Amino acid sequence: MERNLQDVIRQLPGAVVTGNGADRTVSDLTIDSRTAGPGSLFICIKGVNTDGHKYVAKAAAQGAVAALTEQETEVPDGMTVIRVPSTQEAVKTLAPWFYDWPARKMRMIGVTGTNGKTTTTNILRTLLTRTGHKVGLIGTINVMIGDEVRTSHNTTPDVVDLQKMLYEMVENHCDTCVMEVSSHALALDRVAGIEYDTAVLTNITQDHLDFHKTMENYREAKALLFTRLHEGTKPNKTAVFNSDDPSSAIIMPRVKTKIMTYGKGKDNDVYPLTFHVAASHMELNLQTPVGEMDLKLHITGEFNVYNVMGSICAAIAEGLTREDIIRGLDDFAGVPGRFQLIHAGQPFTVVVDYAHTPDGLENVLKTARQITKGKLWVVFGAGGDRDRKKRPIMGKIALDLADIAVVTSDNPRSEDPEAIIRDIEEGLKDNPEGKEIHKITDRREAIEYVMAHAKPDDVVMIAGKGHENYQILKDRTIHFDDGEVVRDFFQKGKTNA
Numbered sequence: 001m002e003r004n005l006q007d008v009i010r011q012l013p014g015a016v017v018t019g020n021g022a023d024r025t026v027s028d029l030t031i032d033s034r035t036a037g038p039g040s041l042f043i044c045i046k047g048v049n050t051d052g053h054k055y056v057a058k059a060a061a062q063g064a065v066a067a068l069t070e071q072e073t074e075v076p077d078g079m080t081v082i083r084v085p086s087t088q089e090a091v092k093t094l095a096p097w098f099y100d101w102p103a104r105k106m107r108m109i110g111v112t113g114t115n116g117k118t119t120t121t122n123i124l125r126t127l128l129t130r131t132g133h134k135v136g137l138i139g140t141i142n143v144m145i146g147d148e149v150r151t152s153h154n155t156t157p158d159v160v161d162l163q164k165m166l167y168e169m170v171e172n173h174c175d176t177c178v179m180e181v182s183s184h185a186l187a188l189d190r191v192a193g194i195e196y197d198t199a200v201l202t203n204i205t206q207d208h209l210d211f212h213k214t215m216e217n218y219r220e221a222k223a224l225l226f227t228r229l230h231e232g233t234k235p236n237k238t239a240v241f242n243s244d245d246p247s248s249a250i251i252m253p254r255v256k257t258k259i260m261t262y263g264k265g266k267d268n269d270v271y272p273l274t275f276h277v278a279a280s281h282m283e284l285n286l287q288t289p290v291g292e293m294d295l296k297l298h299i300t301g302e303f304n305v306y307n308v309m310g311s312i313c314a315a316i317a318e319g320l321t322r323e324d325i326i327r328g329l330d331d332f333a334g335v336p337g338r339f340q341l342i343h344a345g346q347p348f349t350v351v352v353d354y355a356h357t358p359d360g361l362e363n364v365l366k367t368a369r370q371i372t373k374g375k376l377w378v379v380f381g382a383g384g385d386r387d388r389k390k391r392p393i394m395g396k397i398a399l400d401l402a403d404i405a406v407v408t409s410d411n412p413r414s415e416d417p418e419a420i421i422r423d424i425e426e427g428l429k430d431n432p433e434g435k436e437i438h439k440i441t442d443r444r445e446a447i448e449y450v451m452a453h454a455k456p457d458d459v460v461m462i463a464g465k466g467h468e469n470y471q472i473l474k475d476r477t478i479h480f481d482d483g484e485v486v487r488d489f490f491q492k493g494k495t496n497a
């Protein structure tokens with residue numbers, strides 16, 4: 001995408017321009033000097049850790065032609081500096097305009113909720129792709145533009161990267177984008193300039209209180225996806241709600257578009273008639289507005305019944321037929337690190353799962369219990385620099401629902417791993433049944449301990465990190481993969497006592 005610098009300036013009310021006054025071409029926007037290159041307009045944002053204004057010279061040295069600032073800065077030779085009252089505000093309209101409003105050229109499906117976003121977006125991508133659509137996907141694990149796959153840094157990227165990705169999707173002839181919309185993205189308006197066609201709520205349970213402070217703020221951030229859905233000019237919009245989640249009843253009355261609901265009750269558009277959960281699959285019979293569906297799915301757990309039902313509502317809203325949906329769901333192989341069974345020749349079941357919230361942990365342990373003949377183990381920790389209040393709650397859930405709990409580290413980030421474990425242990429203090437609890441701070445040692453002690457018919461749930469192949473420690477990020485630790489343990493011929 002190329003834009004004339006004067007046209008860029010015209011988009012910025014109140015702009016004061018200094019430095020190079022020549023008429024030039026801007027070929028790229030970036031808010032990170034590290035990705036600035038020839039032709040870039042570098043947008044300076046004041047962040048939590050640092051201030052983008054510090055990197056104007058660096059961006060210029062890398063070839064950036066202009067910088068967008070909100071305070072006095074140096075003006076490197078040859079660079080044009082455009083000062084506006086607020087760069088954060090300016091970028092919300094500048095980025096969509098620069099990339100020519102790509103979200104207006106695709107069907108946009110947004111999925112929000114505490115848990116289930118990655119699963120739901122991936123189900124929808126499979127359904128739509130199998131039906132002949134070219135689909136872009138944005139989420140926690142990766143960004144996909146048709147068949148091209150890139151790694152993600154955030155669940156929902158910042159406004160500039162997001163608009164750039166959408167532009168690339170349009171350039172690559174995608175007709176639909178399905179994306180996870182995090183509560184951070186809604187609160188910080190990373191999704192400015194996007195008009196959604198279909199919006200899905202999975203559920204709202206405790207997480208991210210470090211950022212939102214209260215559950216009400218958290219819910220209201222998520223509500224924005226639905227209460228703003230009618231704004232704009234696109235026709236045929238649908239809001240999809242999980243009627244079994246109490247937040248839906250609070251948000252739905254404020255929605256001005258068509259609504260579809262899913263849940264256990266027969267008053268929903270989509271509801272289950274019967275389902276049967278096994279370790280690696282489930283059978284599910286559903287009632288839907290396009291007819292009854294008999295499904296055999298390669299994912300499992302009651303929570304996934306909800307993800308499937310939400311996806312079906314969105315798929316129907318997008319015009320898919322009963323046959324499209326049945327065929328697509330049959331093809332859906334699951335998401336890496338979501339109730340993923342690890343087969344390393346061991347005589348018991350090992351599951352790696354991304355449960356990192358109280359509700360997520362509760363759900364996967366309840367599902368695991370349904371397939372456990374022996375004892376149920378859980379190995380888990382909690383992320384550092386994240387909601388501290390969820391830690392003791394997760395401790396109590398592990399104690400209540402598993403037979404043996406092994407508390408370990410997740411991504412400690414800047415925090416002391418021992419302090420995080422102490423927070424979790426608050427929830428383990430009241431142990432009337434005297435259940436076995438271990439504390440093994442090193443995650444590899446914790447997993448290896450369990451691999452060495454689990455018995456045939458036991459189920460081991462390794463929770464929290466799912467698809468992640470790294471561990472973020474105070475001073476460095478190391479390679480770490482829960483499934484690989486399990487496989488290595490058995491490959492090295494370590495014995496299971």
Ligand SMILES: CC(=O)N[C@H]1[C@@H](OP(=O)(O)OP(=O)(O)OC[C@H]2O[C@@H](n3ccc(=O)[nH]c3=O)[C@H](O)[C@@H]2O)O[C@H](CO)[C@@H](O)[C@@H]1O[C@H](C)C(=O)N[C@@H](C)C(=O)N[C@H](CCC(=O)O)C(=O)O
Nearest residue numbers: 031032033045047048049050052055154155156158182184
């Ligand atoms: C709290 C939060 O959302 N922080 C985001 C924020 O970081 P920040 O304000 O600390 O930025 P900063 O590091 O101080 O930098 C300020 C500016 O200087 C720039 N800079 C910095 C260094 C440099 O050398 N050059 C340079 O230009 C940065 O690009 C930035 O524009 O802006 C950054 C750039 O967009 C984001 O990457 C960063 O997300 C961090 C990594 C993060 O962990 N965010 C999490 C909490 C998050 O957003 N999570 C949600 C939900 C997850 C889920 O539930 O799935 C998500 O959507 O991912």
Ligand SMILES: Nc1ncnc2c1ncn2[C@@H]1O[C@H](COP(=O)(O)OP(=O)(O)OP(=O)(O)O)[C@@H](O)[C@H]1O
Nearest residue numbers: 114115116117118119140303338353354355360363
């Ligand atoms: N519908 C659901 N209800 C409750 N828990 C769920 C649901 N779906 C998934 N989970 C649990 O949450 C974990 C994460 O699932 P998924 O990645 O789909 O959610 P997410 O909303 O994308 O998470 P994140 O906020 O990290 O992006 C799963 O591994 C599982 O433990």
Ligand SMILES: N[C@H](CCC[C@H](N)C(=O)O)C(=O)O
Nearest residue numbers: 356382383386410411464465
């Ligand atoms: N997107 C979530 C992922 C958490 C995963 C868990 N492994 C952790 O590090 O806390 C977050 O940033 O809160």
Ligand SMILES: [Mg+2]
Nearest residue numbers: 117118140155
């Ligand atoms: Mg996700």
